[in-house]
Amino acid sequence: MRSIVYYLREFFRPEWVRKFFFAKTAPLVAPSYFKDYPSLTGKECTQCLTCMMICPAPGAIAVLHKKGGWEPEIYPGHCIRCGLCVEACPEGVLSSGRILDVTSRDRTAFSSWYRLQVDDTLCMRCGNCCVSCPVNREVDPQLAGTGTSASDEVIMRIEGGRVTILHEEKCTGCKTCENNCPNRAIRVARMVEGIQGEEEAEA
Amino acid sequence: MSILQEIKNAVRSRSIHVAYVDVGSCNGCDIEVLACLAPRYDIEQYGIYVHNNPREADVLLVIGSVTPQWVDKLRDIWEKIPEPKAAVAIGNCPISGCVYARRGTLTTPPVENYIPIAAQVPGCPPRPTEILSAILSVAPLIYKDYEEKHR
Amino acid sequence: MKKTVDVSIPLGPVHPCWKEPVRIKCETAGERVLRTEVELGYMKKGIERIMRGRPWQEVMFLAERVCGICSVIHNMVFIEAMEEISEIAVPPRAAYLRVIVNELDRMASHILANFSYCYTIEHETLAMYLLNTRETVLDNLERLTGSRINTAYMIPGGVRFDLLPEDAAAMLADLSKVEDEMRRYTGMFETGPLIALRSKGIGVMDREEAIRAHTVGPTARASGVVCDLRLRHPTYRELGFTQVTRTEGDNFARIMVRFQEVFQSIDLIRKCIETLPDGPIRGGGLCRAGETSYAGEAPRGELTYSIKTDEYGRVVDIAIRTPSIMNIEACAHSMIRDVTSIADVTSTFISSDPCIACNER
Ligand code: SF4
Numbered sequence: 001m002r003s004i005v006y007y008l009r010e011f012f013r014p015e016w017v018r019k020f021f022f023a024k025t026a027p028l029v030a031p032s033y034f035k036d037y038p039s040l041t042g043k044e045c046t047q048c049l050t051c052m053m054i055c056p057a058p059g060a061i062a063v064l065h066k067k068g069g070w071e072p073e074i075y076p077g078h079c080i081r082c083g084l085c086v087e088a089c090p091e092g093v094l095s096s097g098r099i100l101d102v103t104s105r106d107r108t109a110f111s112s113w114y115r116l117q118v119d120d121t122l123c124m125r126c127g128n129c130c131v132s133c134p135v136n137r138e139v140d141p142q143l144a145g146t147g148t149s150a151s152d153e154v155i156m157r158i159e160g161g162r163v164t165i166l167h168e169e170k171c172t173g174c175k176t177c178e179n180n181c182p183n184r185a186i187r188v189a190r191m192v193e194g195i196q197g198e199e200e201a202e203a
Numbered sequence: 204m205s206i207l208q209e210i211k212n213a214v215r216s217r218s219i220h221v222a223y224v225d226v227g228s229c230n231g232c233d234i235e236v237l238a239c240l241a242p243r244y245d246i247e248q249y250g251i252y253v254h255n256n257p258r259e260a261d262v263l264l265v266i267g268s269v270t271p272q273w274v275d276k277l278r279d280i281w282e283k284i285p286e287p288k289a290a291v292a293i294g295n296c297p298i299s300g301c302v303y304a305r306r307g308t309l310t311t312p313p314v315e316n317y318i319p320i321a322a323q324v325p326g327c328p329p330r331p332t333e334i335l336s337a338i339l340s341v342a343p344l345i346y347k348d349y350e351e352k353h354r
Numbered sequence: 355m356k357k358t359v360d361v362s363i364p365l366g367p368v369h370p371c372w373k374e375p376v377r378i379k380c381e382t383a384g385e386r387v388l389r390t391e392v393e394l395g396y397m398k399k400g401i402e403r404i405m406r407g408r409p410w411q412e413v414m415f416l417a418e419r420v421c422g423i424c425s426v427i428h429n430m431v432f433i434e435a436m437e438e439i440s441e442i443a444v445p446p447r448a449a450y451l452r453v454i455v456n457e458l459d460r461m462a463s464h465i466l467a468n469f470s471y472c473y474t475i476e477h478e479t480l481a482m483y484l485l486n487t488r489e490t491v492l493d494n495l496e497r498l499t500g501s502r503i504n505t506a507y508m509i510p511g512g513v514r515f516d517l518l519p520e521d522a523a524a525m526l527a528d529l530s531k532v533e534d535e536m537r538r539y540t541g542m543f544e545t546g547p548l549i550a551l552r553s554k555g556i557g558v559m560d561r562e563e564a565i566r567a568h569t570v571g572p573t574a575r576a577s578g579v580v581c582d583l584r585l586r587h588p589t590y591r592e593l594g595f596t597q598v599t600r601t602e603g604d605n606f607a608r609i610m611v612r613f614q615e616v617f618q619s620i621d622l623i624r625k626c627i628e629t630l631p632d633g634p635i636r637g638g639g640l641c642r643a644g645e646t647s648y649a650g651e652a653p654r655g656e657l658t659y660s661i662k663t664d665e666y667g668r669v670v671d672i673a674i675r676t677p678s679i680m681n682i683e684a685c686a687h688s689m690i691r692d693v694t695s696i697a698d699v700t701s702t703f704i705s706s707d708p709c710i711a712c713n714e715r
Pocket residue numbers: 038051054055056057060061074078079080081082083084085086
């Protein structure tokens with residue numbers, strides 16, 4: 001008996017009756033705070049690759065050389081709409097939902113470091129990593145096929161029969177060296193820290 | 204175009220039966236498909252009926268990157284669906300493998316390798332409205348004048 | 355007693371009642387189910403294998419995608435395990451925001467579980483009502499984190515976005531609405547005679563059996579076992595959390611436990627918003643080497659991450675223990691056994707809220 005009263009009460013609420021007769025829902029739009037695929041804001045990209053390096057999904061973002069300069073491109077179908085690239089980009093090139101507003105108000109950001117690690121027991125001294133590294137090639141175009149270099153400005157070079165890392169801080173974390181190593185002896189660690197406030201200025 | 208065909212077109216556009224099959228997803232897309240049933244989105248007002256029976260389905264929603272168990276079974280399910288039929292890939296998983304497409308994975312995306320995919324809904328997970336509009340956009344393409352085209 | 359098996363009925367893997375592929379083989383005598391066996395393995399993706407050798411910002415997203423329904427707790431347990439390893443302190447505001455997001459996710463998950471149950475016992479009205487209420491909960495989750503599911507909200511040392519005062523007000527308004535609606539639906543569920551016929555006294559698991567089978571979460575709490583890990587979590591202790599238990603141990607009790615936990619979550623969120631401390635939401639801090647095992651209370655029960663990291667914070671080894679596997683086995687061996695009709699097999703199985711994706715990974 002109690003339940004019948006319950007149901008009668010349920011079905012005679014004006015709200016319910018109204019809904020019953022006017023069933024069509026309005027076309028639904030995504031709310032403004034929804035993190036959609038990142039879109040470009042039109043600011044200039046400096047090709048620092050931070051966005052690519054923090055992206056957790058494989059093949060979701062690539063910084064490409066377009067007519068007007070460098071420009072990140074997002075691939076739907078790969079991008080998981082996490083918004084990390086939006087938060088990490090130091091120049092504010094990408095925008096999604098209201099992440100940019102929120103991060104600029106709270107002064108939150110991500111700062112990243114890249115660490116190189118060579119396992120000497122696995123390394124075969126082939127020099128592939130030193131040759132393939134895009135930063136190395138830019139610094140010293142004459143980098144020899146064996147990975148030796150006369151320049152002191154390269155990230156790493158073969159020195160005395162083993163890989164020596166000189167300038168870890170120049171690494172952009174692209175993992176080209178890791179992918180070109182036949183033995184997976186060199187490993188790149190991408191370390192990311194979420195920060196807020198004053199630290200942002202120095203990072 | 205015959206009158207019969209026109210009637211068929213009209214009826215079919217208001218009666219789309221949907222089955223979904225989960226071939227190794229994270230559940231995120233499953234529950235977004237379920238959320239389409241909610242009165243807020245109300246998938247049934249467009250004449251779309253979601254039930255999980257391939258034998259009476261018109262549209263198959265494929266969710267997830269393909270796990271080893273599903274490699275042969277997915278094809279079987281596809282063959283059980285009566286013509287005309289279409290498959291829609293929901294989410295990143297069937298399109299690219301999402302975050303699972305990495306070294307060490309057991310999955311073998313994309314789903315296109317196993318069954319023909321008529322439409323893709325990228326997103327991880329896509330919003331219910333995106334799923335809804337994908338189903339609505341793919342259905343007429345497949346069913347309109349089906350008998351005329353396939354005589 | 356010699357039992358004769360009439361026929362062995364397989365349910366699944368594609369079945370109108372379950373959202374995920376799983377197969378249950380029932381050996382029956384007439385309509386009576388004598389023995390059941392659960393066949394898993396349709397969703398094995400090898401997530402733990404993919405996780406190895408990756409830094410937190412990649413593993414976090416994989417952890418979330420262990421299970422999409424309760425993604426927040428996977429994120430939270432993984433991140434808190436990393437924080438324990440690297441001794442990163444969380445600002446108090448961030449800790450409270452985590453609780454808010456976690457409880458919103460728990461509400462969504464519990465409402466979804468009850469939806470599935472109502473749908474399985476063919477009470478579609480109540481099911482659709484519940485699903486619509488869930489949308490309101492997800493709206494709040496989206497307003498705070500920017501996405502409905504797989505929110506990626508927590509990071510080591512804090513959270514990603516702050517809760518604005520106007521959002522907090524909107525959230526409180528929505529919560530009262532949800533509470534109103536849930537009270538009505540709980541009343542409908544409690545008083546419905548047809549629901550009682552399909553739920554009361556079906557799939558009974560008593561306390562001893564629940565302990566012996568190591569069940570966790572609402573399934574165990576419905577049998578009167580004290581097993582809520584939120585009792586041990588520091589932030590929840592501050593908020594004065596007490597767990598919900600019932601003693602019947604049948605389908606009805608399991609669903610009611612979830613209904614009651616939804617109200618409890620609403621109270622917790624209200625308390626969080628009232629007492630939300632000011633301050634930063636991120637403390638920073640890098641992940642370091644170490645090894646730990648950390649557990650948290652997922653909507654379905656206890657969730658454990660055992661992690662080992664190297665000096666750059668990469669995950670070297672990881673093992674995840676998800677709650678559903680215990681509940682599924684308990685369900686197969688003690689709840690479904692001696693159920694008097696095949697129709698009750700599906701509803702009993704659903705009442706334990708199985709999550710196939712997270713228990714196969
Ligand atoms: S939103 Fe996330 S997944 Fe998409 S490109 Fe940016 S970092 Fe990658």
